[in-house]
Amino acid sequence: MASPSTRGQRRTATLLLSPFFVLFAVVTLAPLLYAAWLSLFTTETSGLGFGGTESVFSGLGNYAEAMADPQFRDGFLVIAAYCAIYIPVMIGGALALALLLDTGLAKARSFFQLALFLPHAVPGLIAALIWVYLYTPGLSPVIDLLRSGGIDISFLSADNAVFSAANIAVWEWMGYNMVIFYAALQAVPRETLDAAKVDGAGAIRTALSIKVPMIRPSIALAVLFTVIGSIQLFTEPKVIYSASSAIGSTWTPNMYVQTAAFQNNDFGLAAAASLLIALFAAVLSFVVTRISRRGSKL
């Protein structure tokens, strides 16, 4: 059955796949399994803290503890509030900009594309560092400008922290997604658009009822990647955290994990919380993929 050619293909496939899968096993599968194992144990201090610590099997105790901890759950609420602002603004903004570029009316289209994309080349940590300066009262020219216009905003207050974190992410990702949407719009067949024009549809009507539905798969994928990214929120709030007391050390789920591991030395709890975040992200992306598949078949 196995001809020399299929044997050659199998041998080469093994050779080509091995580097990736060996490393994948080392840095993804093994840590996940080891974290799953550690998450079943809890550390107990024996002898009034003088006798050192010992590891005690606690089953799913760490998972129960994480899920019952209001600080961990609040982290997910923060992410939900963050997504509620960030996703519509960023995706909507990117889509609007792509549609504006696609009208063909603007001059210097490639300049705009580049200028709008540029923030994506800036690492998130540096973006946060820049914006926190622009958020700081007494330093920020933006606050001065708004105040002269009669608007008084305190970006670093607890009430506005979600907005301030979301704005940094909008700045970083809007141009990136605009480039994706613009490329998808360019691939919309011209005949369809000409037909719409013949039928008397205006530019806005064409954009909303023809162009946007036709690039819906691109939009769905962008939303999926944005959601996965949002669950991981860590760098930007970490920078805000060091500049302001508006947010606590467990503000997002990832910050909770870091605090559990390195401030409280509770590795079992940190492992359990990490796995819950990974599971949540995987389930959510599965659901979003499903919904968008079904949506595009309508």
Place this chain on the structure above:
Amino acid sequence: MTQSSTIDPEAPAAASPPASAPAPRPAKCRRSPKPPSVLLSKAGVTALLGLATLYTLLPLTWLLLSSTKSREDLFGTNGFALGDEIHLAENLDQLFAADGGVYLRWVINTVEYAGIGALLASLFSVAAGYAFDKLAFPGKERLFSLVLLGVMVPGTAMAIPLYLLAAEAGVVNTFWSVFVPGLVFPFGVYLARVFSAAYVPDEVLEAARMDGAGEFKTFCRIALPMMAPGFVTIFLFQFTQIWNSFFLPLVMLSDKELYPVNLGLYVWYSSALSQGHPEDYLLAVVGSLVSVVPLIVVFLMLQRFWKSGMTAGAVK
């Protein structure tokens, strides 16, 4: 999944089926005969785009201007204007002299973590993606779903599990603890499979097989050069990802000599705020500019690669 055009196969039926050309069609100039409103006039569209550009460019302008200021001017003059004196040369001197010249060490580390790491990660991704696309072997789709699982597990959720395993293995606070995780890029394998289907025609492989060339040789000599543009795209993606990573080095490294730039800037920044070292704040600002400029240059030079990669990623 192996569709090469930017058009989704499941998109609502068009008036006529789109040609599945691998590249998006060039920009078309579509004008409506009567612009319906002021906002949709030439000037209106340009003004709206200009407003958005102001939003993206002003913070970068702040970074550029602030790097030229003395410490007094940084806190005493308008952020969107020049300071009283140009202090850029002094700031750069201070940056590279601070803490015994540790900034240059961080830059070299970052180039090693992100540059060499992304190079190897792209090579492994392209090899695996090609095997998934072109070679026949048992259990292919099951293995590929493992890759997709890797795409779905968020990178930062891996930081603590990686730390725990590294602690057990005794490799915490080493170069390898940050370098090795960067070698694995599941999304790159997915992209490489798409690129292999788009760039490497089956007929070419058939011809090579007819000539009796070995499968591995065919990959190295024929397929790899054909996939070069895809290789660059995957490299760029992983390069930015590693360059951006912060959580992993933060938990893994305590030795300053091993830091990537990101972590070093963060340490300067937080020491400026929490321990009252305002001079460190200026270092963090100037250090940010110096590390961002090469990234922007790379992105400008390699425009067509990241664009093609982003649109290929949008095909599913």
